[in-house]
Amino acid sequence: MPRTVIDVDRLKEAAGEAVAALKLMANEDRLLLLCQLSQGEMCVGDLEAQLGIRQPTLSQQLGVLRNEGVLGTRREGKNIFYSVADPSLVKILAVLYRIYCPKE
Template sequence: MPPEPPAPVPQDELDRIVQSAADASAFLKAISHEGRLLILCHLSSGEKSVTELEDLLSARQAAVSQQLSRLRTEGLVTPRREGKAIYYRLTDNRAIRILDTVYELFCRCG
């Protein structure tokens, strides 16, 4: 006797699946840029100023700011102003978990 076909998935569950896929896609696009990923890696060790990030990345302020803007738009980082300096920190636990995995897979020696 052939197996019974699966029951249809309710529309509200399909809608949640589609939204989750869209969210995952946007998240992966945000971290897929080498510069943004490097920024996230540096921020994984703690809050950094824009100037610190410029030095760590050997990049111009405009380029770093552009990537930070995208990360901020995606909700992955949060800025904090102290005088003239702006500091950024990670605010998304998904990014932290993925960075841990990326580190384990690609950055560990040995």
């Protein structure tokens, strides 16, 4: 089987992006939020009920994800709906789900 030739220069460029994405997901609450939001947009109240993350922590972690530009928001009346805006994160989350949450 032939070996794949790795473009080391491209790897060096991409390493920073990959590390940044992995750092975002290296927090359990942020990972749970991203996993839930990868399934579709949700408002804060629904996220709190689904994940059991208390309001102060939830707001803090949503703020981190929003500041990093990986979440999109949409306002409807008094509710703000969040969604994953970075398609590459959705792909990473799908791989993590297949590895760590296999069907029995």
